[in-house]
Amino acid sequence: DIQMTQSPSTLSASVGDRVTITCRASQSISSWLAWYQQRPGKAPNLLIYEASSLESGVPSRFSGSGSGTEFTLTISSLQPDDFATYYCQQYNNYPLTFGPGTKVDIK
């Protein structure tokens, strides 16, 4: 199975900050990586797919990059709505696996 790791596990930031989250896969997954945002009590929401493609309706302040085993999610200017937990997920093969999550909270 492909193991996914994320860093940091928690990130404290202010509105307007640029934020970067890193995700690593235990083996190459090409670009088959997605990023999800989850607010408390809600279902996850797809932000980025294929490592760098922005899902329709998602604000352009979100961007993704990387390939192979190392990936990043960047929020260019953090907004109040963005305080949430972010998960990366590989979909190169089954079993689908998620990273442990990065909680972005208010500094």
Next chain:
Amino acid sequence: VQLLESGGGLVQPGGSLRLSCAASGIKFTSHAMSWVRQAPGKGLEWVSGMNGSGDRTYYADSVKGRFTISRDSSKNTLYLQMTSLRAEDTAVYYCAKRRQENSGPLDYWGQGTLVTVSS
């Protein structure tokens, strides 16, 4: 697209439960489907999946042999039959659609249904 889970509740250890996911706005044959769970205060864990053709099923090691995914295309409903339930199966269970027949990200999710395994 709408996915609506139901069937969660309180069940004793060793018991069984069947979850349902009623889908609208999609054709099952065009999209793989998955179940993903989230234990209280924990991260996301993929549980099971089925391809769009309905002839391939996949399971996490943690549920293999105890859970069964199936669907009724005439009702546009996905199921997760759960048996031999354990305390560690306590979680919110989400159904989610994959973008393609057997690939792609999970682009639509239901609101989830809570399963509590406790005596």
